[in-house]
Amino acid sequence: MPTVSIVSPDAVLAADAVIVATVSTPEGIALVKGAEPVDKALGGRLLEALQALDASGREDEVLKIATLGQASFGLVVASGTGKGDPSRVESEQIRRAVGAALRGLNSARRVAVAISAGPSEAATIEAVSDGALLGAYRFTRFKSAATPAALRRVDVVGSTGADSRKALQRSKIISAAVNNTRDLVNTPANHLNPPSFAQYAKDNGEAAGLTVEVLDERGLRRGKFGGILAVGAGSATPPRLVRLSYSPARATTHVALVGKGITFDTGGLDLKTAMMAQMKSDMGGAAAVIEAIIAAAKLKLPIAITATVPMAENAVSGTAYRPSDILTMRDGRTVEVDNTDAEGRLILADAILRACEDSPDYLIETSTLTGGQLVALGLNTTGAMGSDAFRDRVVAAGNAAGESLWPMPLPAYLRAGLDSPVADITNLPKERWASMLVAGVFLQDFVSSGVEWVHLDIAGPSFANAPSGYTPKGGTGAIVRTLVAALSDLAG
Incomplete structure (x- = not known):
């Protein structure tokens, strides 16, 4: 640079x-x-x-x-x-x-x-x-x-002057975070898998002064992270859960960040039929969350932040999880697997449960979650769902930072479609309508009562097939600037 x-x-x-x-x-x-x-x-x-x-x-x-x-x-x-x-x-x-x-x-x-x-x-x-x-x-x-x-x-x-120098320093920190996210998204899965991704987070998090915890497959079993373990079961590279914590003195607000870290998504046994080569980008949410908390530490924001990042490869093998499997999540609830290509919400549910155990004031989760986001909002606009007032606050911060976000609802009637005859909930309804919103409704089921939260679906914005403005072809670094802007707003 x-x-x-x-x-x-x-x-x-x-x-x-x-x-x-x-x-x-x-x-x-x-x-x-x-x-x-x-x-x-x-x-x-x-x-x-x-x-x-x-x-x-x-x-x-x-x-x-x-x-x-x-x-x-x-x-x-x-x-x-x-x-x-x-x-x-x-x-x-x-x-x-x-x-x-x-x-x-x-x-x-x-x-x-x-x-x-x-x-x-x-x-x-x-x-x-x-x-x-x-x-x-x-x-x-x-x-x-x-x-x-x-x-x-x-x-x-x-x-x-001083204001100009401060603005320049802020730009350098946030732009580096965006470009690092681009690097991670552009790196193919034979060079970036859950263990190596977790090591990246550990090395760079500790270098920024963060406290870092990495759970390997044994730690995940002890912690009863059934969703993460199931999704990663078919891969030769085992799953991980990374926790990064930033705890400045005198912080009065605690924000939980959660990001989807599927380092490659074949769809599992419900094999994808399109766009598979682009699925190296399915960890764009995790990359953005890791880089955002590092940037927040470098900016010395007076706010406590904990990032919970589940990492897995959704692969096909004799040990892969199957449609109709019933998974037991961290809190003991059961999920019926209707489709193995709806894997992101499974690892995120476990991560959200863990994040809420810390009793945060706010939770921001981001993921390349659904094709429905592209259908509804296109390639450049992030869909935002969650607690209405907090959702709108994050949308406003992101739009002011130069990223395009649009508030979407989480209609209560969609929850009935996730009822399962054999488990507490299913990961995908039989009807295909409102798929972006349905994914948000599924995640909402795992957010603790009283926690203000927002889900940001960046399936389209995270990867560009053509360059424009300051955005290159490939990984865009989407949502990093929104996350930092929202954290700055909450800290201020």
Whole structure:
């Protein structure tokens, strides 16, 4: 990753390329505030040059203009922010514009960003830094002859005051958490399995000052985690349960985080018929939770957090669990397995039960749980279900952080479809309707009374088939920023 620094507006822009932003207005394309020094260096003709290229200022429009020796930088990169006011654009528009520009720069070693039109100066600097660090992301771990990234430094033009420095530091911590989540999601299952994933969580959690507990298969049996054990029974790599705790002095609120960690999902004996290659991403919720609690510790948030992360591989073998099996969960309740591809809710139920034993004030669970999320909300919007007021609070925090979330209901009538004639509950109803909501209703059954909670289904947002803005193809790092924003809100 490049280093990101703040430089004074009076400094000479000594860079290979300078990024400016454009906006679409009723009168046509306009330069976003902050581009004035760049325009001046080009004799006031930057807008004219962009108009000659039929620039519109729409989102993800990136145009490059060579300065031909007229300036201290060799290239101007104009990145669109969409419709708006050139004197004030939203932080998410800035992130997307800077990220899109950097995705298209392959040879520049040093880049400056001349944008100053965000909600505040500190917010602008944070958004520019986010866009740079997230947009510059590349996953090259398994390329034998990967070309090293040329980009070494990004200069953000703006105030170097205390608020700006604090915003920049926050951006670096959260962006690193997002990019680490992307790395984990992009790593295939022959390199990331429950034991190695648990070791990653232990090593990185302890390095951040967290207390870490890892339960292996023997510990899971002693703890009566029947759901986790059943789902992991068919794999050559046994399941794990990881617990990470952050306990700062004088914390008055305790939040439980839970994330689904299926390192690969074949569907089990109910074998998947589509999208199986993408199932290395089925641990995106677990990765986001691990990185969010580490980021919270680095940010020194004054809030107690415990992350409970179940990890398993849903594989096919002679020891795999079967449709019609009856599982005994940690609290003694029984679950009839209707479908082995509804495995995520089984490991999450055990984890939620364990998390609620700590009597948290709030519980946030996130998972790549259902195809129904994609049907209902598409590839980019997370479905949020749970306690109405707390759900809406988390949705507001996530949307303000630049991620798209939408509140969904948990209708009580759906619970009847989960009744089983032979067990306390079944993991999947016979009817296929409202599958995203039904999964939430199943999880709700395992949340202790009195705990405010929310379930975040990130099945679509966690993995992208095409790049856009600051989001690459592959693992997106979805929901990390929402989790940190919600924790910051609860701490504040």
